[in-house]
Amino acid sequence: xxxxxxxxxxxxxxxxxGASWTALFLAKGLKVIVTDPAPGAEAKLRDYLQxxxxxxxxxxxAPAACLENYKFVKDIDPYLESLxxxxxxxxxxxxxxxxxxxxxxxxxxxxxxIASSSSGLPSSQFITECTNNPGRILIxxxxxxxxxxxxxxVVPHPGTSKEYVTAAYEFYQSLDKDPVVVKQETPxxxxxxLQAAICAEAYSLVSRGIVSAEDLDKTVTSxxxxxxxxxxxxxxxxxxxxxxFSHFMDHLGPxxxxxxxxxxxxxxxxxxxxxxxALKRTVNDWVSQVDLKVVAGDxxxxxxxxxxxxxxxxxxxx
Amino acid sequence: xxxxxxxxxxxxxxxxxGASWTALFLAKGLKVIVTDPAPGAEAKLRDYLQxxxxxxxxxxxAPAACLENYKFVKDIDPYLESLxxxxxxxxxxxxxxxxxxxxxxxxxxxxxxIASSSSGLPSSQFITECTNNPGRILIxxxxxxxxxxxxxxVVPHPGTSKEYVTAAYEFYQSLDKDPVVVKQETPxxxxxxLQAAICAEAYSLVSRGIVSAEDLDKTVTSxxxxxxxxxxxxxxxxxxxxxxFSHFMDHLGPxxxxxxxxxxxxxxxxxxxxxxxALKRTVNDWVSQVDLKVVAGDxxxxxxxxxxxxxxxxxxxx
Numbered sequence: 001x002x003x004x005x006x007x008x009x010x011x012x013x014x015x016x017x018g019a020s021w022t023a024l025f026l027a028k029g030l031k032v033i034v035t036d037p038a039p040g041a042e043a044k045l046r047d048y049l050q051x052x053x054x055x056x057x058x059x060x061x062a063p064a065a066c067l068e069n070y071k072f073v074k075d076i077d078p079y080l081e082s083l084x085x086x087x088x089x090x091x092x093x094x095x096x097x098x099x100x101x102x103x104x105x106x107x108x109x110x111x112x113x114i115a116s117s118s119s120g121l122p123s124s125q126f127i128t129e130c131t132n133n134p135g136r137i138l139i140x141x142x143x144x145x146x147x148x149x150x151x152x153x154v155v156p157h158p159g160t161s162k163e164y165v166t167a168a169y170e171f172y173q174s175l176d177k178d179p180v181v182v183k184q185e186t187p188x189x190x191x192x193x194l195q196a197a198i199c200a201e202a203y204s205l206v207s208r209g210i211v212s213a214e215d216l217d218k219t220v221t222s223x224x225x226x227x228x229x230x231x232x233x234x235x236x237x238x239x240x241x242x243x244x245f246s247h248f249m250d251h252l253g254p255x256x257x258x259x260x261x262x263x264x265x266x267x268x269x270x271x272x273x274x275x276x277x278a279l280k281r282t283v284n285d286w287v288s289q290v291d292l293k294v295v296a297g298d299x300x301x302x303x304x305x306x307x308x309x310x311x312x313x314x315x316x317x318x
Numbered sequence: 319x320x321x322x323x324x325x326x327x328x329x330x331x332x333x334x335x336g337a338s339w340t341a342l343f344l345a346k347g348l349k350v351i352v353t354d355p356a357p358g359a360e361a362k363l364r365d366y367l368q369x370x371x372x373x374x375x376x377x378x379x380a381p382a383a384c385l386e387n388y389k390f391v392k393d394i395d396p397y398l399e400s401l402x403x404x405x406x407x408x409x410x411x412x413x414x415x416x417x418x419x420x421x422x423x424x425x426x427x428x429x430x431x432i433a434s435s436s437s438g439l440p441s442s443q444f445i446t447e448c449t450n451n452p453g454r455i456l457i458x459x460x461x462x463x464x465x466x467x468x469x470x471x472v473v474p475h476p477g478t479s480k481e482y483v484t485a486a487y488e489f490y491q492s493l494d495k496d497p498v499v500v501k502q503e504t505p506x507x508x509x510x511x512l513q514a515a516i517c518a519e520a521y522s523l524v525s526r527g528i529v530s531a532e533d534l535d536k537t538v539t540s541x542x543x544x545x546x547x548x549x550x551x552x553x554x555x556x557x558x559x560x561x562x563f564s565h566f567m568d569h570l571g572p573x574x575x576x577x578x579x580x581x582x583x584x585x586x587x588x589x590x591x592x593x594x595x596a597l598k599r600t601v602n603d604w605v606s607q608v609d610l611k612v613v614a615g616d617x618x619x620x621x622x623x624x625x626x627x628x629x630x631x632x633x634x635x636x
Contacts, residue, residue, distance in 0.1 A: 120573060143541045144558070151541025178540035180533035188577035190529050190537045195551070196577040197515040202551045211508050215498035217550025219508045222496035223461045223469025225550070226624060228543030230617040232535025233513070233520045234601055235608075239617075240462070243610045245601040249594060255438060257588045259506035259514040270575045276567060283552055283563040290553075292561045298631060299548045299557075305627055306544060313620055317612070 006084040006171055007031060010076060012100070013089035014038075014045045017117050020146040021087050023052030026066035027059035027147070028175045033083065035076040042072040052147045055300065057308040058176055080108045085171065087140065089117045097126035101137065105130035113167050115140035119192065122185035124157035135161040140168055140179075141189060148303045150178040153189045176311060194233075204268040207279050213286045229306060324402040324489055325349060328394055330418070331407035332356075332363045335435050338464040339405050341370030344384035345377035345465070346493045351401065353394040360390040370465045373618065375626040376494055398426045403489065405458065407435045415444035419455065423448035431485050433458030437510065440503035442475035453479040458486055458497075459507060466621050468496040471507045494629060512551075522586040525597050531604045547624060 007030060011022050014036035022045065025032050034045060046067075053059070053066040061069070073079060080086075086108065090100055097116070101123075104114055110133040116123055119141050127134040139155035146152075152172045156165050165181060172179040182189050188196060198220075206213050227236055234245065241248025269275050327343050329336050332354035340363065343350050352363060364385075371377070371384040379387070391397060398404075404426065408418055415434070419441075422432055428451040434441055437459050445452040457473035464470075470490045474483050483499060490497040500507050506514060516538075524531050545554055552563065559566025587593050 143545070149541055149544055151537060151544075153537070178536055180529060180536050180540075182529055184526075184528050186523075186528050187580045188573070190523060190534065191541050192573075193519055193523070193577050193581055194516050194537065195542060195554075196574050197519040197581065198512050199551050199555065199574065200578055201511055201515040205504075205508060205511070206552070208502075210502050210504050211498060211500055213552050216508065217552050218496055218498050219469060219471070219512065220546045220550040221548060222498075223467055223509050224513060225543060225546030225548070226467055226469075226621060227461070227617070228538045229547035229624065230539060230543070230620050231613065232538040232543070233517050234524070234531050234535050235605070235613065236513075237517065238601070238605050239610065239614055245605060246598045249598060253588055253594065255506070255510075256514050256517065259511050260518055260588070262505045263511055263515065270571055270578070276571065280564045280567060283556070287553070287556050287563060292557065294635070295549065295553065296557055298635065299545070302548050302627060302631055303544060306547065306624055309620060309623055309627075313616060317616065 004084060006174075008033070008082060008084050010079065010083040010086040011035070011089065012076065012086065012104070013091075013117075014041050014048075014072070015089060016048070017142065017144070017146060018087075018089035019045050019048035020052055020144075021089065021117070021142065022070060023049050023066070023147045024056055024175060024177075025087075026069050027053050027056035027061055027063075029060050030069070032070040033076060033079045034070055034072050035074065036072075037074075045072060052145070055304050056147050057304055058311055077107060080104070083108065083112060085112060086114045087117060088114065092118060092120055094121060094125050097121060098129055101126050102129035102131075105132045105134060105137065108132075110136070112136065113138075113164055113171070115168055117142055117146075120188075122155065122157060123160070124185055127157060127159070135159055136164045138164060138168055139182075139189075140172065141191075142177075143191065145300065148300060148307060150176065150307060151191065152177050152179045153182050153191060154179050155182040155185060155189055157185060200268055200270075201263055203270075203279055204263065204266050206282055207268055207275060208266060213283050230310075322402060324492075326351070326400060326402050328397065328401040328404040329353070329407065330394065330404060330422070331409075331435075332359050332366075332390070333407060334366070335460065335462070335464060336405075336407035337363050337366035338370055338462075339407065339435070339460065340388060341367050341384070342374055342465045342493060342495075343405075344387050345371050345374035345379055345381075347378050348387070350388040351394060351397045352388055352390050353392065354390075355392075363390060370463070373622050374465050375622055376629055395425055398422070401426065401430060403430060404432045405435060406432065410436060410438055412439060412443050415439060416447055419444050420447035420449075423450045423452060423455065426450075428454070430454065431456075431482055431489070433486055435460055435464075438506075440473065440475060441478070442503055445475060445477070453477055454482045456482060456486055457500075457507075458490065459509075460495075461509065463618065466618060466625060468494065468625060469509065470495045470497045471500050471509060472497050473500040473503060473507055475503060518586055518588075519581055521588075521597055522581065522584050524600055525586055525593060526584060531601045548628075 011034040054063040138160045141153040143149040237248045238245040326349045329352040372381040456478045459471040461467040555566045556563040
């Protein structure tokens with residue numbers, strides 16, 4: 001790992017995730033070389049960037065200037081020597097990534113950090129043919145849309161060097177992202193597991209007719225989610241225990257256990273075609289009445305405000 | 319149920335929840351009669367109201383005027399005839415609530431809605447001695463702090479009349495709250511079950527050393543929670559499936575199931591004193607370094623901004 005500051009980033013794959021990363025990198029003053037073999041990828045990227053660059057919270061580069069600072073290339077190989085970091089966003093297929101990483105590892109100077117946006121594949125599965133320096137490869141898993149949501153899960157494989165974990169952490173942090181370190185490769189990493197936990201109970205409650213799909217979501221958007229945007233589950237417990245997590249566990253642990261036991265008895269069976277189809281119908285009855293473009297647009301607008309408000313608040317406090 | 323608009327509310331119990339309800343009612347233009355037998359309750363309530371009334375998003379009454387519109391009384395019985403609604407916030411003990419509700423039901427005109435803030439006891443457990451009109455009794459469960467968080471879980475017991483469910487829903491909605499209807503009494507209602515689901519996996523991941531307590535919380539506050547403040551689990555799935563929940567289930571269902579299976583294998587054992595104590599130590603190591611007053615203050619300030627921003631945005635869209 002060299003201590004050169006990161007100025008030029010390679011982005012492999014320019015779908016929604018790759019384009020969103022590119023917008024973030026550009027809005028924070030980096031130069032970007034982007035590649036994607038899909039037909040029409042270059043024009044699509046331009047469209048994405050025009051929308052995304054303007055939305056990045058606390059951007060340091062104006063949207064018009066962002067569009068001057070990247071280059072879309074058909075073949076990234078001639079540029080690999082010049083990059084300070086690579087963010088990969090290719091298809092989630094082990095065989096594909098194995099070949100791609102063997103190639104990138106061979107052709108990129110061995111001190112350069114290579115991060116994969118993979119949400120599902122731990123990197124130990126696709127570094128198997130890397131012979132140069134697999135110790136500089138890790139997962140940097142963003143959340144949709146990455147130019148707005150600060151979270152990045154940094155997941156080393158067992159052979160990733162600590163210095164690269166630190167480098168990835170510091171790099172993402174320098175872009176106003178909020179990285180977390182997942183210390184062991186775990187299926188679903190952290191966020192997708194927590195999300196699966198809540199979804200499983202959501203599916204159960206809606207399927208059982210205890211709450212409508214719309215009200216289930218409202219329970220989160222008007223209650224739990226508002227708090228979780230600001231204090232996580234453990235801090236929320238702590239504040240709920242009058243500032244004492246132990247007090248919370250002693251007093252509310254038994255109730256929590258009793259709810260978990262009841263949830264276990266009424267688990268949604270993801271393996272039942274019939275139950276899954278019935279759930280889809282129930283959800284679609286609601287969703288079909290909603291204008292999803294408006295929902296997504298509102299979410300992105302409010303999300304950008306919220307992230308900006310949190311950043312401003314944190315800066316005032318320090 | 320009379321169709322008289324609700325102008326005067328009785329609040330039974332003036333701890334944090336009762337005081338927070340009182341602030342909300344006052345800031346939205348209602349008159350409130352409050353009672354609480356605890357020594358010093360009257361002075362404490364005054365302090366709470368001075369803080370809370372000013373923080374209510376989209377208040378229609380100025381903080382100073384709010385303080386003119388309530389009366390703290392030692393005995394609420396002489397006022398029960400004059401009330402349009404009661405919000406009860408007494409201790410979570412079945413025997414206590416059974417006596418209290420028998421009394422309130424006997425003494426309050428039979429058309430008046432009586433809502434309990436109970437977070438844990440379904441009302442069927444404490445209406446057993448009500449002989450006047452138990453059909454007007456239900457749960458209206460708020461979320462801390464109720465003057466800021468819009469969610470209210472409306473939970474009828476099997477004998478609650480539908481008109482009272484509607485009346486409670488419309489009343490809370492008229493205060494800019496977001497009520498949801500829990501159609502059957504279920505342990506933990508909706509929100510506490512969803513919260514238990516996420517906490518169980520959070521405890522497991524932290525206990526296993528896969529992520530620090532601080533990073534676990536950050537995964538939520540900088541990622542999942544930001545989205546959940548704006549789109550619930552089901553809508554988030556739908557948007558993740560390109561606007562199609564069925565597509566999401568077909569393509570991500572198997573991954574979700576594989577994470578749930580792995581989570582099952584690594585469940586946190588809430589019954590193990592040893593594991594619970596170790597978790598407490600891990601959490602306390604982090605929390606003891608944090609100024610909880612600052613955390614709670616920041617949360618409340620940002621929460622009020624967020625709720626206001628969502629309300630403004632919703633009004634502009636309609």
